[in-house]
Every structure is written in structure tokens, then in C-alpha cells.
Amino acid sequence: MRFLKKLSVTAVSSIITLSVVQAAEPTPADWFNAGRQTVIDAKHLRPNERQAKNVILFIGDGMGISTITASRIYDGQQKGGHGEENSLSFEKLPYLALSKTYSVDQQTPDSAPTMTAMVTGVKTIGDSVSVNQFVAHSEPNANVIEVNKLTTILEQAKQHGLSAGVVSTARITHATPAATYAHTANRDWEGDSDRPVGATVPDIAAQLVDFNINGGIDVALGGGRTRFIPNTATDPEYGVAGKRKDGRDLTADWLKKHNAQYVWNQAQFDAIDPNTTDHLLGLFEPSHVHYEADRLAHDQAGEPSLTEMTVKAIDILKKNRNGYFLMVEGGRIDHAHHSGNAYRALTDTQQFAAAVQAAVNNTNPKETLIIVTADHSHVFTIGGYPQRGNPILGLTQGVGATTPDLDLLGLPYTTLNYANGTGYTGASNAQAEGSKSFTTPATAAWASGSEGHNPTSFSPASGRPLLDEAKVEHPDYLQEAIIPLGAETHAAEDVAIFAGGPKAHLFHGIVEQNVIYHVMAEALGFDRPDGAHEDKPSHRGK
Structure with missing residues (x-):
């Protein structure tokens, strides 16, 4: 509208x-x-020099500066304002820095080395999950991985007697959450059937359940059920087969933990009593959970929002008098951008901001360090000269204009675009077919011409299409792209770090991404000068 x-x-x-x-x-x-x-x-702002009891690290996967800006405007316009003056919850945190996201071998990185840097303090090579740069890609030998693994902040938290949790809207075995607890030279080895024959390094799902430091991970909530159940079993929601070839049912193994529960739908999740549950595994989809825009309408059994998962995790973890470490990822911001679909990227960012606000509301700022950042950016742009209050998803319309601005071909254009991806309107037929790479129930309806949309205007032979507001503000619209690719790519520019709480003032200026770990370790009082190996036992909280 x-x-x-x-x-x-x-x-x-x-x-x-x-x-x-x-x-x-x-x-x-x-x-x-x-x-x-x-x-x-600002003159009255005083740094909190106390040691943190808790740390919550929020990762908006792919949430670059342009995504934050566009989401801020979208959120403000949804509230009835112009949008530009709005602020997302995490933008109100008092301390800010910029993070350089390159990896050891990548100018534009993927999520595995970037998250590894944030949770281990060490930069590494692409596709590597919490192992150092000297491990060859896809190294199959578990002994080699063991020698070169990097200790994570989550592992240190458990060593020091804290509780630990991982929450994501992606598969819980996906690169970003995996880097907090797993060690592997190939981020795609999420289940045992993903590994090559002869590989001895455990798959990521097994590493999560078999994590054995001080009782194991306390909370793990996200998607990815099929990597946890054997191929002889079927998914309880969709009836698809599991993917494990080793015969293990990792959900059953999880239940062997003390006061453990496993849930896979909204009703079961809602029934969990944090006071009587010490270990909670929630896997709400066979793969990634739904985009926030689709969650209520299209999930068969129901699944909690990122905000609900965040609050439940905090309620379980906070029972530990020593404190906790929690990582929360808005993983599908990244996926929507890869599909060239700004609407779902912005609405997932909006939900991510709500989760941050819920964490702020449910913690004490004097004892909890909250950090909000991204692993990398995307080639997502905000351009033209639209007037203030112009619909961020709409056509560009200048100050005082009564009709959309036109390009040199005499055609209107949108404010939001991508430098590459599925929205190319020259030789690509992605727009004409509603993008086969981006599948939602609404996409098929739009591509078939229902809901008043005519896909014939997106003929690849016609070059740039004649756009109108109904097309570009449709949830399934794919913003135009310059370079035709099967999926839009990450970008290399710096991303923001927002922080509040104990030691948050240590974030300032432009820093290497691995500095994020070192601020968290400083805040929690951890000491690991070698930056690579196990920490000595702690008497924290005793």
C-alpha cells in the first residue's frame, strides 16, 4: 500500500x-x-567498567548498513510516519563501531570465517568453522581438526561454569550458529551424510548434541530437523525422510541430558516451563525456519518467532547464578537478500530488532553486555532522489513530484536495488517466472498472473520492465539487479557493531572483526593470551 x-x-x-x-x-x-x-x-554517558555476568551476541546475518537504513524506514512507515526519523531498537544502544569483515583469503567473505572471527578472536579462511587458517578446506581427518581448532567464547563460557545457548532462524547447524560450538573445515558438513566417505571429523549436528563441556549446550533453537534424525525415520511435520545414515536419532540422544526437552512445534514450545527445563532443543523445520512474513500463514504446525525463542532461551539460561552466553542469529535476512527480495529482508530485520528489544527488556544493563552486529553485508542499495516519506519499497518519486521519476529510457525505477542477483531484467528470465530460486506460495500465484499482476511485462526480451506500485510493493517482487546471477552475493564493506552494558565502551572506531571476541572475553573476565587453545579452569562464581 x-x-x-x-x-x-x-x-x-x-x-x-x-x-x-x-x-x-x-x-x-x-x-x-x-x-x-x-x-x-552524550556528556552524561558513563562507561560501565563492571565485569559482565552475561553476554548476548546478536548477529543479523547479512545485515549491512543499507539493510539497517531501509529496515528503519520500512518499520517507521509501518507505524504511520515518514520513516527516516525512526530508530530500530538496537540503534539506541549507546556504543558503536565498524567491523572489517574480510577473511584470511576472501575480500568478500562468507559467514563461516566471519563468525569464527567473532567467537574465537582469530580470522581464518573461507568455509572454515572455528579452525585456524592452516587447515585445508574440507580436511577430513579429525586429528588434524583437533590440533588446529580454535576455542570459542561459548566453549569458554561452559568451562567457566556459565550456561550457553544458540538461537537462529536458519538451520541450527548453519555456519553462523555452528561456529559457536563446532569445529570443521567445511561448513556444509552439517549432517553425517554431507561428509565424504572416509571422513572422521564429526558432522556439525553430532558436534552440537555431543558437546560435553560441563553438561553440554543448554539451549539450541532453530531449524534443521533432518540432520538430526535417521533416514529410516520421517519428519513429524512434513513426512520427509531424515538425512542421517549412521542410524542415530540425535533428538533422542539430546533427551539423555539432565532435565532435557525436545520440541518441534509452537504448542510444545509454549508448554516448556523454563523453571523445570535445563536443556532445550527446538527444531522447528526440516531446513531453515520460515521467513517472518510467512511464518504464521504457511507453517503447518506453528513455530515460534525469533523474539519468542530469544525470551525462552534467556528464561532458561538466567537460572545459572554464574551467568550465561547466548548467541541469537537473524539468519534469514541473508537468505532473502540472496533471493533478491527486499521485502523479506526488511521484515526479518524488523523481527530481529524486536528480539533485541525483548532481550533488553528481560536483562539488567548493569550486568549484561548486549552486542548487535552482522557477519557481512550484501550488494543492496538505496538510491535515486526520493522525497522524504517515499515508500521505501516503492518507485522513486522526487521532492514535489506527482509522478514517479523516470530513467533515460522513460521508465520508472525503485529506490531499492541490487548490484547483482536474480532480478536482472535483460537476458535473465528470473523476473518473468517469479524467480524459480525464491519459492513461496505467494510467488507461484504472482508468477501465474493472479492477484492482479501480469508477469508478461517481465519478458526478458523487453529489457527493463514498466513498473508500477502494485508490482514493486508486492511481497514477492525481486528488485532489479545489474549483473545476472543465480543468487545475489555478499558485499565487502564494513558492518556496524552496536553495544550496551559492561565493557560496551570498548567498541569504538573501525576494528577488525575478531576484536568482537576480545571485548566479550574482557567483559566476562576470561584470559586466553594464546588466542587458540583451551583456557585453564576457572573458579568464577564460587
């Missing part, structure tokens, strides 16, 4: 945050006074 140009907007508050719709546009004095108040507030 297109936003009206004459909508009332919020008067600027002391932090330029959209809150209550007012009757008038901010005056010059409002802008000036709000800016001055921001400086006054």
Missing part, C-alpha cells in the same frame, strides 16, 4: 525517534534543540 504524502509525522524528540504521531512537522528550532539534547545526553 502506498503511503500518503501528507501524513502527519512525529515531532523530533531528543533522540530523533519516531514514537507518537504529532500534528505538525518539526520546526527548525525542534531540529536544533533535538541535536543539542543528543550532545547533552
Whole structure:
């Protein structure tokens, strides 16, 4: 739906945050006074030098600066404002830095080495999960992996007597969550059937369940059921076969832990009592969980939101008087971008921000360090000269204009685009077919011409299509791309780090991505000067 140009907007508050719709546009004095108040507030900001009891690391996978900006505007427009003055929850955290995301061998990285850097303090090569740069890609020998593995902040937390949890909207065995607990030279070895014959390094799913430091991982919530059940069993929701060839049912093995529960749907999840559950495994889809935009409408058995999973994890972990480490990933922001679909990238970021707010609401800022960052960016752009309040998913329309701006071919264009990917409108037929690589129930309907959309206008022979608001603001629209690729790629620019709580002030300037680990370790009082091997036992909390 297109936003009206004459909508009332919020008067600027002391932090330029959209809150209550007012009757008038901010005056010059409002802008000036709000800016001055921001400086006054900054002068009263005092670093928290205390040791952290808890650390929550939020990863918006693929959540680059342009994604944050577009999501901020989208969220604000959904609230009825222009959008630009809005702030997402994590943008209100007091400390900020930029993170350089390259890996040892990649200018533009993937999620495995970037997350490895954040949770081990050491940069490594592409596709590697918490092993150092000297391990060859796809190294099958478990002994080699053992010698070259990097100790993670989650492992250290368990060694020090803390609880630990991992939450994701991706498969819980996907690269980002895997790097917190697993060690392998190939991020794709998520289940035993993914490994080559003769490989002795355990698969990622087995490493999660067999994790044996101080009772194991306490909470693991996400997707990826088929990597945990044998190929002789069927998925309880969809009836597809499991993928394990070794005959193990890892969900049953999980239940051997103390006060352990395994859930796979919303009703079971809701029934979990954090007071009586010490170990919780939740696997809500055979692969990744649904995009937030599709979760309620298309999940057969129901699945919790990222916010609900975050709160449940905190409620279980906080029972430990020594504290906890929790990693929460908005994994499907990345997947939507790879598909060239801005709508789902923005709505998943919106849900990610809600999860951060829930964590803020359910923790004490004096004792909990909260960090929000991304592993890498995407080639996602915000361009043209749209007027303030122009629908962020819509056609570009300039200040004072009554019709969309036109390119040199006389055609309108969108504010959001991609530098490469499935939305190429020249030789690619991705737009004409609704993108075979991006499948949702709504996509098929759109491609077949239902809901008032005519896919014939996306003929590959016609070059740029004649766009209208109905097409570009449809949830399944794929923004145009310059370079035709089967999937849009990551980007190499720096990403943001937002932080609040104990030692959060240590984030400043432009830093290497592996510095994130070192701030967390400093905050928790961990000491690992070698940066690679096991820490000595701790008497923390005793």
C-alpha cells in the first residue's frame, strides 16, 4: 500500500525517534534543540567498567548498513510516519563501531570465517568453522581438526561454569550458529551424510548434541530437523525422510541430558516451563525456519518467532547464578537478500530488532553486555532522489513530484536495488517466472498472473520492465539487479557493531572483526593470551 504524502509525522524528540504521531512537522528550532539534547545526553554517558555476568551476541546475518537504513524506514512507515526519523531498537544502544569483515583469503567473505572471527578472536579462511587458517578446506581427518581448532567464547563460557545457548532462524547447524560450538573445515558438513566417505571429523549436528563441556549446550533453537534424525525415520511435520545414515536419532540422544526437552512445534514450545527445563532443543523445520512474513500463514504446525525463542532461551539460561552466553542469529535476512527480495529482508530485520528489544527488556544493563552486529553485508542499495516519506519499497518519486521519476529510457525505477542477483531484467528470465530460486506460495500465484499482476511485462526480451506500485510493493517482487546471477552475493564493506552494558565502551572506531571476541572475553573476565587453545579452569562464581 502506498503511503500518503501528507501524513502527519512525529515531532523530533531528543533522540530523533519516531514514537507518537504529532500534528505538525518539526520546526527548525525542534531540529536544533533535538541535536543539542543528543550532545547533552552524550556528556552524561558513563562507561560501565563492571565485569559482565552475561553476554548476548546478536548477529543479523547479512545485515549491512543499507539493510539497517531501509529496515528503519520500512518499520517507521509501518507505524504511520515518514520513516527516516525512526530508530530500530538496537540503534539506541549507546556504543558503536565498524567491523572489517574480510577473511584470511576472501575480500568478500562468507559467514563461516566471519563468525569464527567473532567467537574465537582469530580470522581464518573461507568455509572454515572455528579452525585456524592452516587447515585445508574440507580436511577430513579429525586429528588434524583437533590440533588446529580454535576455542570459542561459548566453549569458554561452559568451562567457566556459565550456561550457553544458540538461537537462529536458519538451520541450527548453519555456519553462523555452528561456529559457536563446532569445529570443521567445511561448513556444509552439517549432517553425517554431507561428509565424504572416509571422513572422521564429526558432522556439525553430532558436534552440537555431543558437546560435553560441563553438561553440554543448554539451549539450541532453530531449524534443521533432518540432520538430526535417521533416514529410516520421517519428519513429524512434513513426512520427509531424515538425512542421517549412521542410524542415530540425535533428538533422542539430546533427551539423555539432565532435565532435557525436545520440541518441534509452537504448542510444545509454549508448554516448556523454563523453571523445570535445563536443556532445550527446538527444531522447528526440516531446513531453515520460515521467513517472518510467512511464518504464521504457511507453517503447518506453528513455530515460534525469533523474539519468542530469544525470551525462552534467556528464561532458561538466567537460572545459572554464574551467568550465561547466548548467541541469537537473524539468519534469514541473508537468505532473502540472496533471493533478491527486499521485502523479506526488511521484515526479518524488523523481527530481529524486536528480539533485541525483548532481550533488553528481560536483562539488567548493569550486568549484561548486549552486542548487535552482522557477519557481512550484501550488494543492496538505496538510491535515486526520493522525497522524504517515499515508500521505501516503492518507485522513486522526487521532492514535489506527482509522478514517479523516470530513467533515460522513460521508465520508472525503485529506490531499492541490487548490484547483482536474480532480478536482472535483460537476458535473465528470473523476473518473468517469479524467480524459480525464491519459492513461496505467494510467488507461484504472482508468477501465474493472479492477484492482479501480469508477469508478461517481465519478458526478458523487453529489457527493463514498466513498473508500477502494485508490482514493486508486492511481497514477492525481486528488485532489479545489474549483473545476472543465480543468487545475489555478499558485499565487502564494513558492518556496524552496536553495544550496551559492561565493557560496551570498548567498541569504538573501525576494528577488525575478531576484536568482537576480545571485548566479550574482557567483559566476562576470561584470559586466553594464546588466542587458540583451551583456557585453564576457572573458579568464577564460587
